[in-house]
Amino acid sequence: MSKYNTLKGVADIYTPDIHIWHTIENTAKEVFALYGFNEIRIPIIEYTEVFTRSIGQSTDIVEKEMYTFNDRGGRSISLRPEGTASVVRCYVQNNLHTLPSPQKFYYNGAMFRYERPQKGRFRQFYQIGAEVFGSVSPMMDAEMLSMLNELLSRLKLNDTTLEINSIGCKQCRPSFRSAIQAFFLAKEEALCADCKVRLNNNPLRLLDCKNETCANIRNGHPNILDYICSGCKGHHKRVKELLNALGVSFVENPMIVRGLDYYTKTTFEVTTQHLGAQKAIIAGGRYDNLVEEFGGPAVPAIGFAIGMERMAELLRESYAGCQVSQKLYFAPLCEKAETMSLSLCEKLRVKGISVVCGEGDLSLKRHLKKADKLNVIFVIIIGEDEIVKGKATWRRLSDGQQGVIDIDTVEGYTSLIQGNTTR
């Protein structure tokens, strides 16, 4: 019988990697709680329109990367390619603007995009994201970036760069867009094939084409910061001031234009040099018009998403040896001892101690071998002798030291473990 495999771009995650994931998730949860974020659980499927409206009809994500199908009622349904659209839908649907502003949410879950997999890119991938609704203040931008800074520092991810930019608002972005368009239109003939398409679709993308000739002819291109309106300029300036005041280091990168249509003003990425072409591990920005576009009130918002696989990849080396360790291994040598061991194990588990009960038909040698592989601290040996004397034999695997202990007093076992929490 042939084996089944996962779909392309889809992976199983289990030990030891899963412990890295737990570390990221738990640390994020702790840090987010400090900033007042509550978890939100959003569905994996939505009406397709939720995504086409928010992400943008002509973006690659919507045009060619969504898992879209009709349900039995003929409705067009899509697997979520990102989280923000659903959170905004939820915010509008449930009138969450009636709660005190600002409202802060975080989510964690799988996203789906039909792309060719490569390093750091998968078809089913996981994001931890956060969104704040109801604040126009640059202070919120700075606070959010500072929160990410704290998260990265707790995870000991030092070798990353925060890059920020402003892409203006509804009012001023069009003027920049047309300035860019005009600038490159004059040189259209020299552009690469991709850029000729970008000229109409997404002129901002012309700024970071990797083609060498394109890179050369863009010398002297219009700078976005010269075009954004005074409101956007002031916002951007204040964000930078606050980041400096908080000691959050960053670099300005006018190329961060993001691929989703809904962003306004502040956009940012946290990047690394260790992941090949997929260097962004966190990305986000402000989206002040999206709630209104979704039929809600004019509520500004800002958010980000963390790429779990990418972050886990960065942490892999430092967490290589991380495993769940159980404290005791009971090694029963006969059936009566097995009965006794199993019931002792259950009593210890009630006390919150993780223990393993070996199977009674193994030899002591095999018990010890098994215990060694399981990385336990102590082996508790119970055989005929021990039962007769009412004393179990304990053996510490790190140094082979042995002793005896009352066979059926739980406190004896708990005190044995105290002071020996590591192997």
Next chain:
RNA sequence: GUGAGCAUAGCUCAACUGGUCAGAGCACUGGACUGUGGCUCCAGGGGUUGGGGGUUCAAGUCCCCUUGUUCACCCCA
């Protein structure tokens, strides 16, 4: 969607320009050591060389197709 590379044991890799029964390390199982693990030694199980077709006296090796995978482009976390 485009391009390039790679698919041999559970894992990491061998096998001269096609040519003895496709090997090793690690892992796994058992033994040496019958109530004492790790170290050492010994033994064992496991592969129709991703799948299909072709060339040839002979294919893991060459050709075609297919699937998977890796990396990159587009784009994106």
